[in-house]
Amino acid sequence: MNYTFQFGVALAQLPVLLSAALVTLELAFLAFWGGALIGVAGATAKTYGGPALRRLASAYVVFFTNTPALLQIYFIYYGLPEFGVLIPAFIAVVLGLMLNAGAYLTEIMRAGFISVRRQEVEAAETLGMSLFQMVRYVIVPHIAKTIYPSLANFFILLVLGSSMGAIFSVNELTGTAIDISTENYRWLEMFLLVGVIYIALTFIASVSLALIGRFAFRVKAKVF
Amino acid sequence: MHHLEIASLGCRYGKLEVLRNVSLTVAKGEVVSLIGPSGSGKSTLLRVLMGLTPPTRGEVKIDGETIDYGSSRCVRTVRERMAIVFQQYNLFQNMDVLRNVTIAPVKIKRRPRPEVEADAKRILAKVGLSDKHHAYPDELSGGQQQRVAIARALALKPEILLLDEVTSALDPELVNEVLDTIRGLAADGMTMLIVSHEMAFVREVASRVVMMDNGQVIEEGSPRQIFDAPTSERCREFVGKILRH
Ligand SMILES: Nc1ncnc2c1ncn2[C@@H]1O[C@H](COP(=O)(O)OP(=O)(O)OP(=O)(O)O)[C@@H](O)[C@H]1O
Numbered sequence: 001m002n003y004t005f006q007f008g009v010a011l012a013q014l015p016v017l018l019s020a021a022l023v024t025l026e027l028a029f030l031a032f033w034g035g036a037l038i039g040v041a042g043a044t045a046k047t048y049g050g051p052a053l054r055r056l057a058s059a060y061v062v063f064f065t066n067t068p069a070l071l072q073i074y075f076i077y078y079g080l081p082e083f084g085v086l087i088p089a090f091i092a093v094v095l096g097l098m099l100n101a102g103a104y105l106t107e108i109m110r111a112g113f114i115s116v117r118r119q120e121v122e123a124a125e126t127l128g129m130s131l132f133q134m135v136r137y138v139i140v141p142h143i144a145k146t147i148y149p150s151l152a153n154f155f156i157l158l159v160l161g162s163s164m165g166a167i168f169s170v171n172e173l174t175g176t177a178i179d180i181s182t183e184n185y186r187w188l189e190m191f192l193l194v195g196v197i198y199i200a201l202t203f204i205a206s207v208s209l210a211l212i213g214r215f216a217f218r219v220k221a222k223v224f
Numbered sequence: 225m226h227h228l229e230i231a232s233l234g235c236r237y238g239k240l241e242v243l244r245n246v247s248l249t250v251a252k253g254e255v256v257s258l259i260g261p262s263g264s265g266k267s268t269l270l271r272v273l274m275g276l277t278p279p280t281r282g283e284v285k286i287d288g289e290t291i292d293y294g295s296s297r298c299v300r301t302v303r304e305r306m307a308i309v310f311q312q313y314n315l316f317q318n319m320d321v322l323r324n325v326t327i328a329p330v331k332i333k334r335r336p337r338p339e340v341e342a343d344a345k346r347i348l349a350k351v352g353l354s355d356k357h358h359a360y361p362d363e364l365s366g367g368q369q370q371r372v373a374i375a376r377a378l379a380l381k382p383e384i385l386l387l388d389e390v391t392s393a394l395d396p397e398l399v400n401e402v403l404d405t406i407r408g409l410a411a412d413g414m415t416m417l418i419v420s421h422e423m424a425f426v427r428e429v430a431s432r433v434v435m436m437d438n439g440q441v442i443e444e445g446s447p448r449q450i451f452d453a454p455t456s457e458r459c460r461e462f463v464g465k466i467l468r469h
């Protein structure tokens with residue numbers, strides 16, 4: 001191999017890449033929280049809804065978990081303008097990732113809902129708790145603890161999945177690296193560096209999520 | 225006047241008539257023990273009393289006041305006066321021992337936390353768990369969890385304590401620590417309605433024994449009467465079977 005690595009050229013782009021990493025995190029955050037809201041609604045519909053609502057939620061989950069997220073984003077980005085709705089690429093990517101995440105999170109949340117022990121709820125009831133108090137002190141903490149590990153994993157997947165934004169020229173980490181590389185031709189160095197940044201991002205995210213889990217929800221997750 | 229008065233209580237699950245016509249009274253400071261074969265409706269009776277399962281007919285009175293189980297406000301006052309401990313403890317898994325015991329008085333009764341905590345620590349000492357304030361339920365043995373459940377019920381200062389087979393989920397060597405706790409409560413004059421299969425224990429603490437079968441009270445009397453000289457055939461058969469084990 002007679003390739004000469006020139007990391008200096010890549011490293012010079014570090015500030016640009018780091019601000020792109022922020023966009024990556026932003027995408028992942030927005031998609032995650034939006035998806036979590038959809039997930040709560042979807043899981044509520046699937047667990048407690050009537051037949052029509054249940055079927056609707058199931059159809060949503062089946063559709064979005066059985067087609068590529070990329071396709072879903074394409075659909076939103078190129079499809080919506082056909083109906084007269086013009087949206088910026090960033091929003092389209094967030095929406096696509098959000099809808100996709102919502103489907104997976106519906107299933108994750110549902111597993112949490114189902115795991116609530118009826119006896120624990122009855123105990124709360126006999127102690128005189130109102131519905132709101134039961135939800136707040138018994139049901140939500142229980143669900144949070146049960147699904148926390150899956151949520152944390154899913155967030156990491158979203159950080160990586162946000163790289164799809166590159167295709168729609170959203171300036172997140174991968175897209176920015178592609179843009180710079182087409183100018184300076186240091187593809188290998190650039191992507192090695194970007195790989196390291198992704199690892200750093202997911203590492204920091206994993207560690208902080210594990211710490212939050214341990215102290216807030218008593219989840220005994222190994223940090224590694 | 226009777227402290228707790230149950231008259232012609234009925235309850236059904238769909239078509240299944242689980243309680244047919246239960247009448248029963250408990251005086252203040254009395255320890256009444258409910259016995260009877262599996263499926264006879266003992267747990268259902270306690271559930272109805274606590275407002276977990278709606279009665280289909282009959283009446284429950286506390287200190288002469290009729291309880292309307294259709295009104296949530298009324299059910300709330302019932303839950304302030306009576307507390308229940310279940311066979312499976314049913315502790316809140318996401319809270320440590322102290323929080324399990326203090327959550328209801330602090331969040332529901334809105335009593336000041338320092339006062340409630342002092343109370344809780346005293347109660348936990350009484351059930352022998354002073355060293356476990358910050359343990360979580362999954363770090364405790366069954367017997368310890370059951371004692372926490374009793375402490376949690378006591379923290380609300382109930383007038384009547386309902387205990388549903390609180391020792392049947394426990395390993396034999398853990399049964400006594402829980403029974404000791406209940407003995408202590410009986411000695412303190414706590415009014416209790418106890419469902420139990422521990423016949424020796426019932427004989428010792430109960431002031432009265434009520435035998436249920438098939439959703440009905442079929443015999444009641446002092447422990448000596450029920451265990452040594454039951455009058456009905458069904459009671460004799462059940463007591464005989466249980467005492468032989
Ligand atoms: N949620 C329910 N739905 C339908 N039937 C029920 C329900 N709970 C209890 N039953 C039925 O009601 C009857 C009485 O049950 P209950 O639990 O009160 O009996 P028990 O005397 O406590 O018995 P055990 O000694 O086994 O605890 C049983 O036939 C039982 O199958």
Ligand SMILES: [Mg+2]
Nearest residue numbers: 266267268389
């Ligand atoms: Mg029972």
